[in-house]
Structures are given as structure tokens and as C-alpha cells.
Amino acid sequence: MHFETGLLNPNTFILGDLKTTFFPDLEQIKEAAKTLEGVAALTPLMPSLNYSRKFDANVMLKREDLQQVRSYKIRGAFNKINSLTEEERAKGIVCASAGNHAQGVAFACAKLKINGTIFMPSPTPKQKIEQVEMFGGEYAKIVLTGDTFDDAYKASKIECDALGKIFVHPFDDEKIIEGQATVGLEIIEQSKEEIDYVFVPVGGGGLASGLSTVFHLLSPNTKIIGVEPEGAPSMSTSIFNKENTTLSLIEKFVDGAAVQRVGERTFAICKEYLEKMVTVPEGKVCQTILDLYNKEAIVVEPAGALTLSVLDQFADEIKGKNVVCIVSGSNNDITRTAEIKERALLYRGLKHYFIIRFPQRAGALREFLNEILGPEDDITFFEYKKKTSREDGPAVVGIELKDRKDLQPLIDRMKSRNFFGEYLNDKPDLFEFLI
Structure with a gap:
């Protein structure tokens, strides 16, 4: 399923009583890159022999799964928390996350010695919960609540408002978006040739909005393709409807990219800068997870496999082109292996x-x-x-x-x-x- 993005003017929309016109600034993104030096790894842009041969293209993988917290989320989380004033730090922070943002926040809290309360959905894989505990140590308190990210988000906002703490949003925040945008800066610096396509996973839209802004400013001919799971097409639906739309029901298997509603800021940026939004079946994602493990010796979580899963849909377009796929994370619980294999077999x-x-x-x-x-x-x-x-x-x-x-x-x-x-x-x- 493809949704073309119109060149709509996103300049004004409402967030509560707040009018905002945020688009990331290149200088602020470069400042975020400086902030992240020594914190976020400069992850490799690696050629993939298997996928390059399969699609007769130069397919490169941006390996954000190799971050210390095993996803790109450390970039936005640290950039946001590091920007807080001393008074705000003293109050402590609150966040909601399906797992990867939580690890980034926990890491930042421990490094900056700031107390944080992290709300996560009850079905969050045990492996992700243990990682949050490990990275946060004494500075991170975990609260499991609800069935989805949106349930955890509502609970976190209640605590945040009641206790006057600072909320660290997983995607709809200026500093978060600027931090995630540094992925785009690195790709442009690392690539020896002009990039024709970048495929980016989309959950709430923080990475997609930041990365697409960088390419819009520095490499405007590059086509940025957003990829969502078929069972949670919140950005695709919103762009199709020309307004941010809340989905009443979503498939939660691709937990790192399954939200019922994308951010207001991220929606405005993505509908302007993304070439297309596409979706991919969860079963196809599972097959890609198995293929990456068996053929590339790469362990990815479902959200991390989205971009490679969708290449079949673009086989004719990308032939002979320079293509980058963001491998966004590797926080996969080994106990899910049987389910992944089952879904892949059903899909095939x-x-x-x-x-x-x-x-x-x-x-x-x-x-x-x-x-x-x-x-x-x-x-x-x-x-x-x-x-x-x-x-x-x-x-x-x-x-x-x-x-x-x-x-x-x-x-x-x-x-x-x-x-x-x-x-x-x-x-x-x-x-x-x-x-």
C-alpha cells in the first residue's frame, strides 16, 4: 500500500493551546551531533552483498543496531535530557516507551545522574525491560502498565502532571527530532556517492522527520521512503487523510514501530519531506529477520527489519541506484523466535x-x-x-x-x-x- 505525500503547507497546527511551526534547523542538528560525541556511536554504513545482488543495486545498511543501547533512540533521548536546566534536572524526568526509547532515557539518566520514571506497556519483551534496568541502574524506575505504548503514555502523563516532572517524549519533541536527525548527517558524511534512496522505519516519526529534514537541506534529490508495519499504519493513514489520525486498533507485533497516533510535529515534517509512506506485512518482516540472521549474521528486532522487508516493492525503481536502509535496532527477545518463524511460514x-x-x-x-x-x-x-x-x-x-x-x-x-x-x-x- 502506497500513499503519496502532497506538498502541503504544515506551518500551523494545534498542540493543546500551543501553536507551533517547528522544522529542525541544520545548526541545531549539528549542535546535537556535538552533544552526542562520545555518547552515541558513529555507526557504520555497511554494504550488503546479498541485498545488492538481489536487487542489482548498491544497498547499504546504516547499522543503528550497533549502538550501545542497540538502537538509534539514544541520540534523541540524550540530546533532550542533556538540554534540561539544573532546575528541571532536579525535578526528575518521566517517559513512556515500548522499549528502545526507554533504554536511551535510562542510559542518559545514569550518565547525567538524573532520576527517571519509565512507563512501559505490560507486554514489553522481558529482554527490553532487563536492558532498561541495566542501563539505568539506580536512576531508572520502571512502571509496567497497559497493553500498548499509548496506554503507557497516558499513565506517564498523569504522573508527570501530578508531580511536576519533565516529560521526555519518545518522538514528538524538538530536541528528540534533532538528535535523531544526526543519523542523516552521518549517512551523508559516510557515503562516497550521492544517495538515491533512503528507507527509514516509522513509528511515531521522530527518526523519519529528523532524517528527512537533513536530506531536504543537504541532498534534496534523495528520495526518503517511510516504512510502517501493515498492522499499524498511523503515519500512512494520517498522510492519506491529510490530518493526524488516531487508529482505533493496531497490531502490536512490531512493537518498536506500532503507535496509534504519530506526533504532531513529526506528522507535519513527514507529510512535507517524505517521498512516500509504505507498509509491509508483519509476516514479511519476520522472514527478513530470519534471513538477516541466517545470511548476514545480523540480529534485528521487528522494527529494525522494516526497511529491508519493503525493498521488493521497489525492485524496479532501485535497480542500479545507491540505496540506504536504516537498521534501527536489535533489541529482540530470543523467546520470540518461535513466533517469528511461525509468522514467516504463514506469510510464505x-x-x-x-x-x-x-x-x-x-x-x-x-x-x-x-x-x-x-x-x-x-x-x-x-x-x-x-x-x-x-x-x-x-x-x-x-x-x-x-x-x-x-x-x-x-x-x-x-x-x-x-x-x-x-x-x-x-x-x-x-x-x-x-x-
């Missing part, structure tokens, strides 16, 4: 779930195994239900195929021998209930 059409109705007679299961399944089909899930009739008994069966083209012949054999009950992959409500 290799994993299928059925309700199978086994005839209530001896040898029915052996018949199914020997005569219904193909020679390379593999049963990966089997849950037999209590017999409900004399004629047949249902079982939920998961089958992994070697080739997606084997699905229809399998279904045909089931139906011809009266085993077929329901195909579950295209019934999401029933699928989620049973699997």
Missing part, C-alpha cells in the same frame, strides 16, 4: 491449519498420514477434540508444506476422502481462538 504460504474430521473407525489416522498427506508434508500441531458424534471426531491440525503450491492438492485429497472440516488460516477470529 507454507504453514496451514485445519479442522480435520476423522472418521470414527480404526485406521483413520493411519489413512490420513499415508494417503492424505503429501510425502514432504509435516504435521507440526495436533490437538484432538472430544468425540461429538458417532460418525467423526474433530482435530485441529497444523501442517507445514515444502511448497505453497501443495496446498490445493492437499485440500482436494481431504475433501475426496471426507476428512476436510474447516480451513483456519483465512478465518482470523477462529484461528486466534483455536491456535
Whole structure:
């Protein structure tokens, strides 16, 4: 799904009672780069042989996953907190985060010796929580609340307002945007040739707005493509609607890029400077995670795989071009590996779930195994239900195929021998209930 960005005038919009016209200034971005010296790593811009060959292009990876906190978020968080006055530092800070911003804030709090309270959604992977605790030490207090970033955000604002603390927004803040913009400065300085395309992941829009501003000012011919997960297209929807739009429901799997509403400042900048917003299915993201691990020895989180996942959609456009993909983070919990593999198989059409109705007679299961399944089909899930009739008994069966083209012949054999009950992959409500 593509949304073209119009050249709309974003100069005035409302934030509460505040009118703002913020666009990052190049001098402020360069000042942020100085602030981050010795704090944020100068991450490499690495050529990818595999992706360059696949797309007949010069594909380079900006490895923000190699930051000390394993994501670019350290840039904005430290730049913001370092800008606070002594009086503001004494009050302490509050933030909300799905994980990566929290680590950047925790690191900054410990380095600057400022007390911080960090609100995170309850489903945040344990690995990210432990990293926040490690980076923040005695200066970071973690509060788990709600199901999404937006739930954590609301809770953090209540505490912030009640106690008069300083709120460090994960994306909709001038200093945050200026800090994230330093990624763009580095790419331009590191590249030996003019860059044709930059693919940037979009959650709340802090990185995309900062980076796109730098290229607008220093390399205006470069096309900046924003990439969101298909299940959380908040920036895509907002640009399409020509107004910042809150999504009522989002898919939270790509937790580092899943928000219900993007920032007001970031929306205004992105709708002006991004060439396009595109989305990519979560299953495709999972396949990219596995490919990066197996072929590039790179560990990424779901948000970190977004930009490489979308290159297929631009295969014709980027041929022969210089392309940069932002690998935004590597905070992936190893306990999610099984889910990642499952989602990838479902996306590729290799994993299928059925309700199978086994005839209530001896040898029915052996018949199914020997005569219904193909020679390379593999049963990966089997849950037999209590017999409900004399004629047949249902079982939920998961089958992994070697080739997606084997699905229809399998279904045909089931139906011809009266085993077929329901195909579950295209019934999401029933699928989620049973699997």
C-alpha cells in the first residue's frame, strides 16, 4: 500500500493551546551531533552483498543496531535530557516507551545522574525491560502498565502532571527530532556517492522527520521512503487523510514501530519531506529477520527489519541506484523466535491449519498420514477434540508444506476422502481462538 505525500503547507497546527511551526534547523542538528560525541556511536554504513545482488543495486545498511543501547533512540533521548536546566534536572524526568526509547532515557539518566520514571506497556519483551534496568541502574524506575505504548503514555502523563516532572517524549519533541536527525548527517558524511534512496522505519516519526529534514537541506534529490508495519499504519493513514489520525486498533507485533497516533510535529515534517509512506506485512518482516540472521549474521528486532522487508516493492525503481536502509535496532527477545518463524511460514504460504474430521473407525489416522498427506508434508500441531458424534471426531491440525503450491492438492485429497472440516488460516477470529 502506497500513499503519496502532497506538498502541503504544515506551518500551523494545534498542540493543546500551543501553536507551533517547528522544522529542525541544520545548526541545531549539528549542535546535537556535538552533544552526542562520545555518547552515541558513529555507526557504520555497511554494504550488503546479498541485498545488492538481489536487487542489482548498491544497498547499504546504516547499522543503528550497533549502538550501545542497540538502537538509534539514544541520540534523541540524550540530546533532550542533556538540554534540561539544573532546575528541571532536579525535578526528575518521566517517559513512556515500548522499549528502545526507554533504554536511551535510562542510559542518559545514569550518565547525567538524573532520576527517571519509565512507563512501559505490560507486554514489553522481558529482554527490553532487563536492558532498561541495566542501563539505568539506580536512576531508572520502571512502571509496567497497559497493553500498548499509548496506554503507557497516558499513565506517564498523569504522573508527570501530578508531580511536576519533565516529560521526555519518545518522538514528538524538538530536541528528540534533532538528535535523531544526526543519523542523516552521518549517512551523508559516510557515503562516497550521492544517495538515491533512503528507507527509514516509522513509528511515531521522530527518526523519519529528523532524517528527512537533513536530506531536504543537504541532498534534496534523495528520495526518503517511510516504512510502517501493515498492522499499524498511523503515519500512512494520517498522510492519506491529510490530518493526524488516531487508529482505533493496531497490531502490536512490531512493537518498536506500532503507535496509534504519530506526533504532531513529526506528522507535519513527514507529510512535507517524505517521498512516500509504505507498509509491509508483519509476516514479511519476520522472514527478513530470519534471513538477516541466517545470511548476514545480523540480529534485528521487528522494527529494525522494516526497511529491508519493503525493498521488493521497489525492485524496479532501485535497480542500479545507491540505496540506504536504516537498521534501527536489535533489541529482540530470543523467546520470540518461535513466533517469528511461525509468522514467516504463514506469510510464505507454507504453514496451514485445519479442522480435520476423522472418521470414527480404526485406521483413520493411519489413512490420513499415508494417503492424505503429501510425502514432504509435516504435521507440526495436533490437538484432538472430544468425540461429538458417532460418525467423526474433530482435530485441529497444523501442517507445514515444502511448497505453497501443495496446498490445493492437499485440500482436494481431504475433501475426496471426507476428512476436510474447516480451513483456519483465512478465518482470523477462529484461528486466534483455536491456535
